[in-house]
Amino acid sequence: MLKRKREESSKREHNPYRRRVLFFLLLGWGLLLLGDRVSELRVYQGALIAIYALAIGSLILLTGYSGQLSLGQGAFMAIGAYAAALTQIYLQPPLIVTFIAAVVVAALFGAIIGGGAARLSGPYLAGTTLALALGLPTLANLFSFLGGETGLYFDVGIAPERFGAEFTLYKWFFWIAALATLIMLFFIQNILKSRYGRAWKAGRANAAAAQLVGLHVGRRKVLAFTISAGVAGLAGALLGMVSLVAPSTFTLSLSFAIITGAVLAGLTSLTGSILGGLVLVIIPEIAEMVSGNFGESEAVTANIPGLITSLLLILTVLFTPNGPAEQWHHHKEKKKQRAL
Amino acid sequence: MTLKVERLVVEHGAIRAIDGISFEVAEGSLAAVIGSNGAGKTTLLRTLSGLKDAKLGKVSWMGRDITGMKPEDLVRRGLAHVSEGKSVIPELTVKENLALGGLWRNNKTELAQSIEEVVEIFPRLGERMSQRADTLSGGERQMLAIGRAHVSKPSLLLLDEPSLGLAPLVVEQIFQTIAMLCRDRGITVLLVEQNALGALAIADKGIIINLGKVVAQGDAKELIDDPALRSAYLGY
Amino acid sequence: MQQVINVFLIGISIGSIYALMSLALVLVWRSTRVVNFAQAGQAIVTTYVAWEVVNRSGSFLMAFILAVAIGGLIGGLVESGMMRTLFKHASDGPVAAVAPVIATLGLLGVIRALVGLIWTNEGKRFESPVSTAGFVIGDTTLPFSRLNLLIICTAAIVMIVFSILFQRTNLGLALRAAAYNPEIARLSGVKVSMTRTIGWVFAGAAGAVAGILVSSNDTLNPYSLDVLFVFGFVAAVVGGLESLVGAVVGGLVLGVGLSFITFYLGTSLVFPTAFIVLVIVLLVRPSGIFGVKGARSA
Ligand SMILES: Nc1ncnc2c1ncn2[C@@H]1O[C@H](COP(=O)(O)OP(=O)(O)OP(=O)(O)O)[C@@H](O)[C@H]1O
Numbered sequence: 001m002l003k004r005k006r007e008e009s010s011k012r013e014h015n016p017y018r019r020r021v022l023f024f025l026l027l028g029w030g031l032l033l034l035g036d037r038v039s040e041l042r043v044y045q046g047a048l049i050a051i052y053a054l055a056i057g058s059l060i061l062l063t064g065y066s067g068q069l070s071l072g073q074g075a076f077m078a079i080g081a082y083a084a085a086l087t088q089i090y091l092q093p094p095l096i097v098t099f100i101a102a103v104v105v106a107a108l109f110g111a112i113i114g115g116g117a118a119r120l121s122g123p124y125l126a127g128t129t130l131a132l133a134l135g136l137p138t139l140a141n142l143f144s145f146l147g148g149e150t151g152l153y154f155d156v157g158i159a160p161e162r163f164g165a166e167f168t169l170y171k172w173f174f175w176i177a178a179l180a181t182l183i184m185l186f187f188i189q190n191i192l193k194s195r196y197g198r199a200w201k202a203g204r205a206n207a208a209a210a211q212l213v214g215l216h217v218g219r220r221k222v223l224a225f226t227i228s229a230g231v232a233g234l235a236g237a238l239l240g241m242v243s244l245v246a247p248s249t250f251t252l253s254l255s256f257a258i259i260t261g262a263v264l265a266g267l268t269s270l271t272g273s274i275l276g277g278l279v280l281v282i283i284p285e286i287a288e289m290v291s292g293n294f295g296e297s298e299a300v301t302a303n304i305p306g307l308i309t310s311l312l313l314i315l316t317v318l319f320t321p322n323g324p325a326e327q328w329h330h331h332k333e334k335k336k337q338r339a340l
Numbered sequence: 341m342t343l344k345v346e347r348l349v350v351e352h353g354a355i356r357a358i359d360g361i362s363f364e365v366a367e368g369s370l371a372a373v374i375g376s377n378g379a380g381k382t383t384l385l386r387t388l389s390g391l392k393d394a395k396l397g398k399v400s401w402m403g404r405d406i407t408g409m410k411p412e413d414l415v416r417r418g419l420a421h422v423s424e425g426k427s428v429i430p431e432l433t434v435k436e437n438l439a440l441g442g443l444w445r446n447n448k449t450e451l452a453q454s455i456e457e458v459v460e461i462f463p464r465l466g467e468r469m470s471q472r473a474d475t476l477s478g479g480e481r482q483m484l485a486i487g488r489a490h491v492s493k494p495s496l497l498l499l500d501e502p503s504l505g506l507a508p509l510v511v512e513q514i515f516q517t518i519a520m521l522c523r524d525r526g527i528t529v530l531l532v533e534q535n536a537l538g539a540l541a542i543a544d545k546g547i548i549i550n551l552g553k554v555v556a557q558g559d560a561k562e563l564i565d566d567p568a569l570r571s572a573y574l575g576y
Numbered sequence: 577m578q579q580v581i582n583v584f585l586i587g588i589s590i591g592s593i594y595a596l597m598s599l600a601l602v603l604v605w606r607s608t609r610v611v612n613f614a615q616a617g618q619a620i621v622t623t624y625v626a627w628e629v630v631n632r633s634g635s636f637l638m639a640f641i642l643a644v645a646i647g648g649l650i651g652g653l654v655e656s657g658m659m660r661t662l663f664k665h666a667s668d669g670p671v672a673a674v675a676p677v678i679a680t681l682g683l684l685g686v687i688r689a690l691v692g693l694i695w696t697n698e699g700k701r702f703e704s705p706v707s708t709a710g711f712v713i714g715d716t717t718l719p720f721s722r723l724n725l726l727i728i729c730t731a732a733i734v735m736i737v738f739s740i741l742f743q744r745t746n747l748g749l750a751l752r753a754a755a756y757n758p759e760i761a762r763l764s765g766v767k768v769s770m771t772r773t774i775g776w777v778f779a780g781a782a783g784a785v786a787g788i789l790v791s792s793n794d795t796l797n798p799y800s801l802d803v804l805f806v807f808g809f810v811a812a813v814v815g816g817l818e819s820l821v822g823a824v825v826g827g828l829v830l831g832v833g834l835s836f837i838t839f840y841l842g843t844s845l846v847f848p849t850a851f852i853v854l855v856i857v858l859l860v861r862p863s864g865i866f867g868v869k870g871a872r873s874a
């Protein structure tokens with residue numbers, strides 16, 4: 001999994017940043033002192049890619065493998081972020097504990113909501129989770145310890161000294177995010193390959209048939225929802241780490257962005273989630289280039305990314321109903337068959 | 341001027357439900373299609389009325405090729421299909437169900453007239469005009485379904501197991517009505533039935549199908565008396 | 577006592593707007609078995625158009641009529657352009673199952689972006705066509721204003737028009753038949769592909785009315801109708817998603833309920849309450865107040 005991620009990024013990243021991934025693992029931070037050709041912005045974007053990939057992975061886990069579409073991943077991310085920030089603020093435990101808290105609390109909420117959601121299908125679940133995504137962040141204004149609109153600051157501290165003085169805060173963020181994402185994706189992959197994962201797939205393909213062979217579709221759906229929420233919670237904590245734990249971070253747009261990434265990734269392949277994260281980060285870049293041609297008005301820069309992602313979303317779902325990745329697979333297989 | 345089905349093939353995915361069926365029904369006559377469960381009778385009717393696409397073959401009615409035409413257009417050419425089960429909309433009232441059949445003609449006086457005719461044929465419906473269809477009994481629903489088809493003024497009527505789940509007395513009444521529609525009003529009828537004896541008794545022609553193929557067709561009276569068919573397909 | 581009546585009337589006013597959005601969602605659901613997540617997005621476009629017309633001509637009536645017409649047009653175009661293509665390509669893959677949700681969400685995004693490009697994301701003040709000062713009885717000023725009255729009357733007119741249309745006309749019968757049982761409708765000669773489009777057209781028009789009414793005397797931006805959508809959805813679910821009457825009643829009940837909560841418990845509890853109502857209805861009585869049992873898994 002780790003290797004695959006590296007291959008992914010080496011294939012798709014055009015900046016020398018991926019080389020540093022290898023160098024860091026091979027030679028340690030000593031080499032980093034030699035040259036720092038990548039801007040802080042790129043490091044920050046690297047962290048974002050990892051975080052988005054993790055959030056997309058949580059949705060793929062849910063939709064691709066259990067047939068449920070949640071529009072509320074952003075809400076679970078918010079729960080995770082607040083859980084992590086509050087744990088950090090009030091208990092100041094080791095860093096890892098705050099992340100565990102994020103996963104556990106978000107999963108707990110996921111289990112509660114999943115208990116109801118398992119009975120819903122299609123648009124009902126979508127609408128309910130949409131209400132959740134829109135409504136949950138407003139709770140921050142209700143309880144003062146949640147910090148209202150300004151939110152909370154999830155402080156993970158600076159990198160340990162042994163990483164060297166050149167090791168910037170954003171680099172530290174990146175390593176935390178990348179590591180957490182890789183471990184989590186590895187974990188999800190294992191679940192999906194397990195008996196449970198196959199059971200979920202069976203549940204999605206045909207609820208009645210799965211019931212016949214003794215699979216508890218309802219219970220598995222709740223489980224899928226729970227794990228997915230937990231993973232999303234971790235992604236939320238990471239996002240809170242690089243930005244702010246506030247309602248403005250966990251907007252509806254975030255939930256929609258995650259869905260876009262997941263759909264573009266194909267909803268079936270977990271490796272696609274990294275690609276999805278990449279797309280989400282790259283599109284604003286492209287949009288910036290595009291909007292440059294239109295004059296740099298604020299309306300243009302603010303809306304071109306949304307336009308591009310939404311158009312991609314529609315085209316994907318209209319013309320490659322099983323996701324671009326699978327479509328391509330299909331295409332290749334047909335070619336092979338013809339060749340035979 | 342007949343209903344003509346030529347080498348019709350219809351598939352549900354991998355299942356070939358109709359496997360090369362050919363037959364003709366003369367105008368103004370009543371033909372009964374008999375076959376056991378899964379023989380392909382419903383599929384046949386659904387293909388004729390345009391709900392299902394044929395894979396191969398041709399259907400023509402009154403000398404025109406109607407293969408692949410949509411149901412809503414076929415209604416305008418005088419074809420009415422009472423589908424399997426009680427073919428009514430339970431959420432609508434009896435009157436609305438009947439009016440539905442006449443919607444496409446968009447003519448209020450003609451509609452009122454047709455509805456009156458239906459009430460003449462099935463007086464029980466007349467007393468229940470403003471009741472929702474889901475309050476009707478099974479037999480009344482079947483009457484309503486046939487009534488709705490009648491309101492659309494068909495020249496070709498396709499009926500899918502109208503006797504299903506009805507008491508013998510009601511079955512008899514329905515069969516007599518069907519025969520009457522054919523004899524008195526000149527409607528060509530294709531009647532799909534499990535109840536072979538009852539259907540063949542009122543039919544001019546019998547078509548026996550099994551596993552998507554025609555195994556016998558001919559004069560209804562002769563089919564009833566054929567001992568080989570009796571034991572193999574008619575089951576009495 | 578007087579206060580209770582006031583809060584109730586305000587609730588009816590806001591509830592009738594929810595009812596219109598809920599009606600729009602139900603119309604689409606009945607015609608194509610799709611929840612249109614872009615319903616509020618479509619309404620955003622028409623509301624901006626209305627804002628533009630009011631600013632240029634000063635005529636609220638003209639703005640209203642134009643917005644409703646454009647709302648219907650957009651609804652029809654979305655159905656015949658996007659949704660039809662979607663159903664044609666539909667297969668049974670994992671995406672296909674949730675494809676309508678994704679497609680309408682995508683549409684919502686496109687609409688927002690386009691609206692932002694044309695009118696910028698900055699909030700626009702949508703002036704109320706009538707006075708927002710409360711009625712004065714004796715020497716007390718009520719919170720209930722002319723605008724509230726206008727909202728209630730407009731919504732009531734729209735609902736009456738719809739109810740005549742659905743209950744008394746041939747088109748209405750065709751629409752209902754196609755909604756309940758497309759196959760029997762087709763066998764009766766109803767052009768179901770046309771009734772689907774018409775359902776979307778009506779929904780677009782109803783949504784346009786809701787958009788204008790909710791934005792009057794308020795700020796308009798590309799995201800300002802999200803909340804309307806969610807409350808419309810909750811109202812539709814409360815009403816059973818199948819029933820037009822249910823949609824209206826659901827909207828009114830929700831509006832009144834939330835009005836009381838706002839007044840006695842504060843604004844911040846409105847959303848949590850709506851969400852809890854939604855979840856409870858879905859769990860306890862999944863077919864809604866007016867729904868038929870077993871209709872939920874479609
Ligand atoms: N929608 C469908 N999908 C797949 N297979 C189908 C479908 N409808 C019918 N079949 C198959 O086609 C064959 C013919 O079915 P059909 O319903 O036409 O039979 P029938 O003669 O009407 O039976 P019955 O008397 O029980 O109504 C059966 O094997 C059935 O399983």
Ligand SMILES: [Mg+2]
Binds near residue numbers: 381424
């Ligand atoms: Mg049958």
